[in-house]
Amino acid sequence: MTDTYDLAVVGSGIIGLAHALAAARLGLRVVVIDRDRQANGASIRNFGLVVVTGQEPGSSRRLAERSRKIWLELANEAGLEILHRGKLIAAQRPEALAVLESFKAGEHGAECKILTARETVGQLGSLNGKAIVGGLFSPFELRVESREVLPRLASFLAGRFGVAFRTGISVNEIAPPMVETSAGRLRAQKVVVCPGDDFSSLYPQRLRELDVQRCKLQMLRLAYPGFRLSSALMSDLSLLRYGGFASLPEAVALRAKLGEQREAALANGVHLIVVQSADGSLVVGDSHHYGLSLDPFGSEAVDQLILDEFRTLFGKAPEVIERWTGSYASAKNAVLRDTPHKDVRLVIVTSGTGASTGFGLGEETIVELLSQ
Missing domain, CATH: 3.30.9.10 (D-Amino Acid Oxidase, subunit A, domain 2)
Incomplete structure (x- = not known):
């Protein structure tokens, strides 16, 4: 029997988890898929600093302000430590x-x-x-220890909202409602792909065109x-x-x-x-x-x-x-959000501000995707 979800998120870095959180808070059944066993990329190789002051006016500043509020909510709900x-x-x-x-x-x-x-x-x-x-x-500004916070956030999503995590498997093809993985097929009505700096696994041609x-x-x-x-x-x-x-x-x-x-x-x-x-x-x-x-x-x-x-x-x-x-x-713009399929969003923070803007970005993307 094929597992069925409302949303599949590809990538378990901070941007992937932000989208999973936004969807789970709306009551969606969510699965997060990652080829690695844990987040090892840019999401943990950083300062863990949520920067608001100095963000470019407009979208970046708005997303940072909203993300800061969510970080503070998670500090209480998930026990995420704010170090300073x-x-x-x-x-x-x-x-x-x-x-x-x-x-x-x-x-x-x-x-x-x-x-x-x-x-x-x-x-x-x-x-x-x-x-x-x-x-x-x-x-x-808020400071967290990224390498500790991301695993804790994933555990919180699994325990509080029942988000499923499928790690150590790769996604080979996305054709909603079917998602083909190295461990078999699953069904998802909507898909968000958060590949970080992996430009070759999914939608490589689109990423080349977007000059990333x-x-x-x-x-x-x-x-x-x-x-x-x-x-x-x-x-x-x-x-x-x-x-x-x-x-x-x-x-x-x-x-x-x-x-x-x-x-x-x-x-x-x-x-x-x-x-x-x-x-x-x-x-x-x-x-x-x-x-x-x-x-x-x-x-x-x-x-x-x-x-x-x-x-x-x-x-x-x-x-x-x-x-x-x-x-x-x-890339030139702070955020890349593309639509390779009406039920799929390709989302990459291209400015090194994932911790600062990711939670706000996740909310906006999920609301927009569900409105289709």
Whole structure:
């Protein structure tokens, strides 16, 4: 007898789980299928940082605001631990402070606070005060431990909503209501495909037409530094990575200044995010290199560019205790949502913001798909 579901989700990363959650909350019978036994891709190779402030105005900002609310709901319902809240952007250059002041004066800056150099260091006493000219504090950001949260979220979906998980099997063909897998056939009225950076298994021709490529990043875990972060930390380079800052007129001067002073960092897509885990260790990164096929090797020179930025803010860096690379899909638009069949949606976050926007995206996709 063929198993029958209202919705099949292909992919058990954060985007797949977000769609499964949205459908399960509406009472649908859901199955999640993944060729791996657990999420091992971009969904766990990241900061676990839910970023709201700095998201590009419009859809990205709206999805991030909604996703943050869902993360807070899940913290209560599923016992997902929020390790710290908020984000401190420590400005090292007057040009960066000008960007932050411009953001504060704009549509989404009302609940953020501009800080003097003394106030910025006061937020995190271990900062090198000589390197700081001011800052901005955002109250919105949330930090979770991705490698722990995703398995817990999957268990919650299975236990609370009866979501079925079929792992270690691949999907070979989708022809609703039939889904052919390496373990046999199942029936699903609707299908959402969340392939991450797998461009060859399903709908490869459509993905080629949509001009999707990969982004490789490098990240580090540093030993406990002897202090505790009360929030995530970013620096000047980060302002060029987020559309809500980078699109401001003041960002032009910042980019020029960083081009003079941090040319190698810009060339390697380096910016600094620092978050802290429950054991006190720091997750630090990252870099960005783009292409259709990228090697899996990390560069010590790139790691040192990341650590140089850390040392500028803190004076020294603790021992590196873990290194890894990640890969995610990248495209011009922040989200790719395609319709290869009237009952199928192909959904990829192509901006590295899956944790920040995925839950809101899942809700929107499921509502739209069910309206067909």
